Amino acid sequence: MAKGLYGIMLYEFKRDLRKKTLILVIVFTFLPVLVAAILKAVGAQVEDERLWALIMGLDIGSSIAGGAVASLGLAGWAWLVAVLYGGDLLASDLREGGLRLIAIRPLGRKGYVMGKLIALTAFLVIVFALAGVAAGVSATIVGGWQKGVWLAPILGALIGLGSVPTALIASLFGGLTRNAVTGFILGAAASLLTGVVIGLSLSIIIIKNPLSLEAWRKYYELNIIVSGAIPITAGPTLPAILYYLIEFDNKFIPLPLPLVENPEVAASLVEVSLTPLEVLPLYIASTAIGALALAYLNYRLALKIEV
Amino acid sequence: MGLVEVEGLTKRYKWRVAVEDVTFYVEEGRVTGLLGPNGAGKTTIIRCILGLARPDRGHVRVLGETVLGGLPPRVAREVGYVPETPEAPPWLTACELLEYLAVMEGMSSLDARVQARRALALLGAEDFCGRRLGGLSKGERKRVLIAQAFLQPRSVYLMDEPMAGLDAEWIAEVRRLISEATGGEGAAVLLSSHLLKEVEGLASSVVVLKKRVLYRGGVEDLLSKLTQAxxxxxxxxxxxxxxxxxxxxxxxxxxxxxxxxxxxxxxxxxxxxxxxxxxxxxxxxxxxxxxxxxxxxxxxxxxxx
Incomplete structure (x- = not known):
């Protein structure tokens, strides 16, 4: 069993390594570094000590330049990498005839799915951990000494782990439709729309008066909780929660308000009363349960597929 | 009873009947031909035997064990399969594919390397070792896929149109491999084809199929019946x-x-x-x-x- 599983994992790892998506990870890692370097060169103020976290998309920054770097951060793109890898996890073997060659081996379909899921998870963890190392090194070169940079590979690995539920949703769609492209599209749609729907629904329900700071505080707090309860939004945010817990003494950074007509409110930042430690168990449980449930659904699908 | 037993097998795809009430056995040390035109249900039957498709009715036993949604692990090691279409992951080299499959069968990495090269050599495909499958011709890919069935000696070989797409030289080689497998190793071979001449001279018994069994019996009997027509x-x-x-x-x-x-x-x-x-x-x-x-x-x- 162990040898067979190792064989499938090797096969999947090779497939992942040969995909062009890997180039995207490299681009997403170095694009914010490049932007930060350019901004610094033109004299913009970037949070130098926390540059690694901005590059990784864990910190939202407190300056406009920092915010710009953070908006390009790696964590913000993890969903795309996840759907590109997940979308053809099953679909490619259906298309290329790999499944019928593998499923008849002693390990069977159960081992096939297990091996593939373990390999994909390990691959995402390793790739994002390496991206974290690259972000840490680059940030040190561009911004000098970095506070808490030792966390970069660990939180990078966590970005990879947190994107597993998104990858598994894309894989499910890809397997169901036997088409990797449909897997990418539906996986991406599920990932993006979930965040939008949460934000929009909560804003309609809670923000009756856009000028009320209290309403915005409540909105942000509920957004943190609801996002934490849904695996595909909880997973990618989990590293940021841990970052604030460790680097910001268990406090969320004050959140900026969207531009509204009242300049006083527009200039304000909202401090949420929730602490990262309070929501961390929810995010961990949601990501873990979601990943396991989606892995099970992928497994059930792989058992049912006829080739 | 045979090493492969197919009894009352019926398989439908939505409303289309692929095969209906098919019964036959594949015996040790013999080649059984599975003959029929395109769309007769040959591939469906082989997929059901391998557990790649589920029968709607009837059952399949391989080496005495019932196949339910997949070959039991003990049986899987004993079954070699050549798919009809030469589809294989194009991003792998021929050697990588065979090595991974060998490791999945439980071989050590070293054994897998040795066996992969030996199996490719059987089909004269050792030159493809480092070449990506996506860059090989259909015939060359087919040889690689035949080679993977011979990664280790088996008790049962299920070959779905193994000679389709091969040139005369390699058709002869495949026929020799099949003869050796049944003769020396006493394996049971199910050889599907839509051409009688591919099965003739190799198979001792034959199942002629067109969704249902049209004929089941010895090849000699079939030939004598046919030639009286x-x-x-x-x-x-x-x-x-x-x-x-x-x-x-x-x-x-x-x-x-x-x-x-x-x-x-x-x-x-x-x-x-x-x-x-x-x-x-x-x-x-x-x-x-x-x-x-x-x-x-x-x-x-x-x-x-």
């Missing part, structure tokens, strides 16, 4: 008109050329009576069907013995 050849001035007339009379006629029709399972006299006065008859003769014609007649449901 006769046809009437009529040369006329208007073969199309003659065809219409003969078919209207319920005869199994087919057009050969603008001036010739053939009629299966008929007497010269019947044909002459049917055509007399309608078309000008230049000549009518009776002849034996050659083997391929008789086989085609059988699978088309036109008799043939």
């Amino acid at each position: 006769r046809k009437v050849v009529a040369d006329v001035d208007d073969a199309k008109r003659a065809l219409d007339v003969l078919r209207a009379k319920g005869l199994k006629a087919q057009l050969v050329s603008a001036k010739r029709v053939e009629v299966l399972d008929a007497d010269v006299e019947d044909v002459v009576i049917a055509l007399k006065g309608i078309v000008r008859i230049y000549g009518v003769s009776s002849a034996r069907l050659d083997l391929e014609e008789a086989y085609l007649a059988l699978v088309r449901g036109e008799g043939g013995g």
Whole structure:
């Protein structure tokens, strides 16, 4: 069993390594570094000590330049990498005839799915951990000494782990439709729309008066909780929660308000009363349960597929 | 009873019946031919035996164990499979594919390397070792896929049109490999083909299929039945008109050329009576069907013995 599983994992790892998506990870890692370097060169103020976290998309920054770097951060793109890898996890073997060659081996379909899921998870963890190392090194070169940079590979690995539920949703769609492209599209749609729907629904329900700071505080707090309860939004945010817990003494950074007509409110930042430690168990449980449930659904699908 | 037992197998895809109530056995040390035209259900049967598809009715046993949604691990090690279409992950090299599959079968990495190269050498495919499968021709890929079935000695080989896409040299080599597997190793081989000549000389028994079993038995019996089949050849001035007339009379006629029709399972006299006065008859003769014609007649449901 162990040898067979190792064989499938090797096969999947090779497939992942040969995909062009890997180039995207490299681009997403170095694009914010490049932007930060350019901004610094033109004299913009970037949070130098926390540059690694901005590059990784864990910190939202407190300056406009920092915010710009953070908006390009790696964590913000993890969903795309996840759907590109997940979308053809099953679909490619259906298309290329790999499944019928593998499923008849002693390990069977159960081992096939297990091996593939373990390999994909390990691959995402390793790739994002390496991206974290690259972000840490680059940030040190561009911004000098970095506070808490030792966390970069660990939180990078966590970005990879947190994107597993998104990858598994894309894989499910890809397997169901036997088409990797449909897997990418539906996986991406599920990932993006979930965040939008949460934000929009909560804003309609809670923000009756856009000028009320209290309403915005409540909105942000509920957004943190609801996002934490849904695996595909909880997973990618989990590293940021841990970052604030460790680097910001268990406090969320004050959140900026969207531009509204009242300049006083527009200039304000909202401090949420929730602490990262309070929501961390929810995010961990949601990501873990979601990943396991989606892995099970992928497994059930792989058992049912006829080739 | 055989190493592979298929009993009452029925498989539908939505509303289309792929195979219905198929029963046959594949015995140790013998090649069983699975013959039938395209779409007869040969691939469906092999997929059901491998557990890649689920039968709607009936059951399959391989080496005494029932196949339910996949081959049991003990059995899987003993089964070699050659798929019909030469599809394989294009991003892998031939050696990588075989090595990974060998490791999945439980071999150590070192053994896998050795066995992968040995299996490729059997098919003269050792030169493909470092080449990506996506860059190989269909015939070359087919040889690699045949090689993976021979990664280790097996008790059962399921070969779905293994010779399709191969040139004469490698067809001979595959035939030799099959003979060796059944002769020396005593394996049971199920060899599917839509061509009688591919099975002839290799198989000792044959199942002729067209969704249902049309014939099941020894190859010699089939050949003697088929070669008894006769046809009437009529040369006329208007073969199309003659065809219409003969078919209207319920005869199994087919057009050969603008001036010739053939009629299966008929007497010269019947044909002459049917055509007399309608078309000008230049000549009518009776002849034996050659083997391929008789086989085609059988699978088309036109008799043939």
